[in-house]
Amino acid sequence: MTHMEERIVLQQGKALLADPRLNKGLAFSAAERDAFGLHGLLPQNIDTLDRQVDVAMKFLDSLATPFAQHVRLRAIQDSNETLFYAILERDLEKYLPVIYTPTIGEACRKFSEIWLMPRGLFLSWPERDRMDEILADPALHDVRVIVVTDGERVLGLGDQGVGGMGIPIGKLSLYTACAGIAPHQTLPIMLDVGTNNEELLASSDYIGWKHQRVQPAEYDAFIEQFVRAVHKRWPQILLHWEDFAAKNAAPILERYRQQLCVYNDDIQGTAAVTVGTILAANFASNARLSDHTFVLLGGGSAGVGIANLLLLMMKAEGTPEEEALSRFYIVEKEGLLTTRSPSLDAGQRRFARADWKGGVGDLAEVVHAVHPTVLIGACGVGGMFTEDIVRDMAAHCKRPIILPLSNPTSHAEAMPRDLFAWTDGRVLVSTGSPFPPIKHQGHLRRVDITNNAYIFPGVGLGVLACGAKHVTDGMIMAAARGLAAISPARTNPEGNLLPPLAEMHEAAIVVAEATARQARDEGVCEAFEDDELRQRIDRFVWSPEYQAYKKG
Numbered sequence: 001m002t003h004m005e006e007r008i009v010l011q012q013g014k015a016l017l018a019d020p021r022l023n024k025g026l027a028f029s030a031a032e033r034d035a036f037g038l039h040g041l042l043p044q045n046i047d048t049l050d051r052q053v054d055v056a057m058k059f060l061d062s063l064a065t066p067f068a069q070h071v072r073l074r075a076i077q078d079s080n081e082t083l084f085y086a087i088l089e090r091d092l093e094k095y096l097p098v099i100y101t102p103t104i105g106e107a108c109r110k111f112s113e114i115w116l117m118p119r120g121l122f123l124s125w126p127e128r129d130r131m132d133e134i135l136a137d138p139a140l141h142d143v144r145v146i147v148v149t150d151g152e153r154v155l156g157l158g159d160q161g162v163g164g165m166g167i168p169i170g171k172l173s174l175y176t177a178c179a180g181i182a183p184h185q186t187l188p189i190m191l192d193v194g195t196n197n198e199e200l201l202a203s204s205d206y207i208g209w210k211h212q213r214v215q216p217a218e219y220d221a222f223i224e225q226f227v228r229a230v231h232k233r234w235p236q237i238l239l240h241w242e243d244f245a246a247k248n249a250a251p252i253l254e255r256y257r258q259q260l261c262v263y264n265d266d267i268q269g270t271a272a273v274t275v276g277t278i279l280a281a282n283f284a285s286n287a288r289l290s291d292h293t294f295v296l297l298g299g300g301s302a303g304v305g306i307a308n309l310l311l312l313m314m315k316a317e318g319t320p321e322e323e324a325l326s327r328f329y330i331v332e333k334e335g336l337l338t339t340r341s342p343s344l345d346a347g348q349r350r351f352a353r354a355d356w357k358g359g360v361g362d363l364a365e366v367v368h369a370v371h372p373t374v375l376i377g378a379c380g381v382g383g384m385f386t387e388d389i390v391r392d393m394a395a396h397c398k399r400p401i402i403l404p405l406s407n408p409t410s411h412a413e414a415m416p417r418d419l420f421a422w423t424d425g426r427v428l429v430s431t432g433s434p435f436p437p438i439k440h441q442g443h444l445r446r447v448d449i450t451n452n453a454y455i456f457p458g459v460g461l462g463v464l465a466c467g468a469k470h471v472t473d474g475m476i477m478a479a480a481r482g483l484a485a486i487s488p489a490r491t492n493p494e495g496n497l498l499p500p501l502a503e504m505h506e507a508a509i510v511v512a513e514a515t516a517r518q519a520r521d522e523g524v525c526e527a528f529e530d531d532e533l534r535q536r537i538d539r540f541v542w543s544p545e546y547q548a549y550k551k552g
């Protein structure tokens with residue numbers, strides 16, 4: 001950590017106040033105000049970071065909606081990053097849902113209306129020849145993690161065009177708030193290849209490239225150009241892909257994962273947090289993964305990613321592949337995926353059932369026929385786990401595990417409070433977005449959150465700490481096991497499945513250690529001793545504290 005050192009600063013006056021990395025607002029000392037020509041630009045009062053956090057939180061509390069709080073917090077982030085992260089550090093549980101899901105969904109939808117300040121990079125198809133020039137900005141020399149989207153599948157909200165940029169900004173805020181990766185080492189990127197959202201195309205307010213999405217061949221060439229440009233600029237980068245449509249997400253991951261350090265959070269992060277949650281639920285129900293029957297609603301990036309990781313973990317438990325595969329039922333809009341389904345993609349084909357004798361296989365029919373013990377929702381459509389379906393499942397299962405993972409809140413497949421009511425409190429539930437606690441048998445119970453935010457900050461920190469060249473399936477399995485190892489249910493079967501949001505930093509460190517150790521064991525990074533690992537991690541952990549500035 002470097003926060004005790006004096007930092008040499010070249011900027012002066014307004015330029016210093018306008019730099020969110022350096023700005024301290026009222027916390028510039030009298031000596032700094034002299035040295036950097038700040039007199040007259042700031043009010044007289046000199047403040048501390050702690051007091052600035054108090055004042056900012058008081059104002060945030062006075063705002064009427066989480067969306068208004070989001071806009072305010074983003075304004076703080078764009079003017080004073082230290083203050084922004086100090087606020088998150090003070091109460092992550094309170095502010096995570098404001099800067100991330102569910103509020104981020106509204107922020108993406110209204111991105112054109114609320115956009116004020118530049119953050120990250122917009123790389124657009126019409127400016128594709130400028131890509132190298134844009135990435136060459138010297139201010140970006142120390143970037144270590146990029147989160148990139150093309151905005152085509154934003155949460156469960158579909159194509160949001162450049163509005164999708166809200167997602168990389170929010171995810172990277174969590175890389176810093178949860179794992180401590182320094183803000184200047186992170187870079188959000190929006191690939192603007194058009195939008196097929198008719199409302200945005202018709203809107204005079206839309207700030208992205210007003211054009212239908214480019215054709216697949218052009219799209220692939222653009223992605224290739226982007227990946228090459230990024231690799232040339234930062235050979236060691238972790239390139240995190242987020243909220244791409246299913247038709248692009250898995251193919252891009254597969255195309256580049258042997259070549260570079262790429263990671264798809266919707267596929268790999270979601271899989272790890274879901275498997276971690278189910279391993280934690282197994283503490284409560286005394287089961288193994290291989291004991292379960294899984295029904296998944298939605299066979300896209302998240303659903304197939306989860307199924308693939310579960311399969312790997314079951315094989316690691318010693319279950320033969322064929323037997324493990326027989327435990328999966330993936331239901332899509334048109335019904336159960338079977339070998340007769342007309343348009344299976346490469347990822348779905350493996351899980352298509354050859355033995356299904358029923359009808360179309362809608363969710364109710366499948367649940368009734370196969371008596372699942374785990375029901376996972378990743379279809380992006382709210383309310384799909386109906387009372388009848390849940391009661392049917394619960395009639396055949398002592399502790400039904402139900403994970404409505406779709407975001408934002410309005411798209412969750414079921415409300416936790418209903419799931420408790422329909423199962424007489426026997427359900428082990430965990431949701432994609434945060435929900436308020438539930439009153440059950442006179443006690444308030446925290447609702448667990450199965451969101452990849454428990455995984456990606458730690459995976460990123462682990463990759464940076466060990467210098468991994470790739471993110472392997474083994475590393476994702478290790479992350480899932482690491483998360484399960486800190487489950488409160490491990491020591492108390494009645495406890496929550498995952499640690500509270502307030503403990504996200506501790507969770508990120510555990511996941512980082514597990515990921516880095518596995519990378520080392522697989523030889524995808526340099527060798528290190530176990531007792532060096534914490535030091536390597538600490539080297540990347542930044543804290544929101546003001547440094548003293550010295551004139552350069």
Ligand SMILES: NC(=O)C1=CN([C@@H]2O[C@H](COP(=O)(O)OP(=O)(O)OC[C@H]3O[C@@H](n4cnc5c(N)ncnc54)[C@H](OP(=O)(O)O)[C@@H]3O)[C@@H](O)[C@H]2O)C=CC1
Nearest residue numbers: 155156246298300301302332333379380406407432451452
């Ligand atoms: N909790 C978490 O950490 C995460 C949650 N998610 C959430 O999961 C959801 C899905 O994400 P992702 O997998 O990336 O998206 P995808 O678009 O890749 O997959 C969604 C799949 O669900 C299918 N689908 C749509 N409607 C229905 C329906 N009524 N019944 C059954 N299947 C349906 C889609 O089919 P079609 O393409 O034909 O429409 C598609 O195959 C989103 O809401 C997202 O927010 C995602 C990642 C992480």
Ligand SMILES: CC(=O)C(=O)O
Nearest residue numbers: 155243266407451452
């Ligand atoms: C959480 C997340 O990655 C999603 O909903 O897409």
Ligand SMILES: [Mg+2]
Nearest residue numbers: 155242243266
């Ligand atoms: Mg996502």
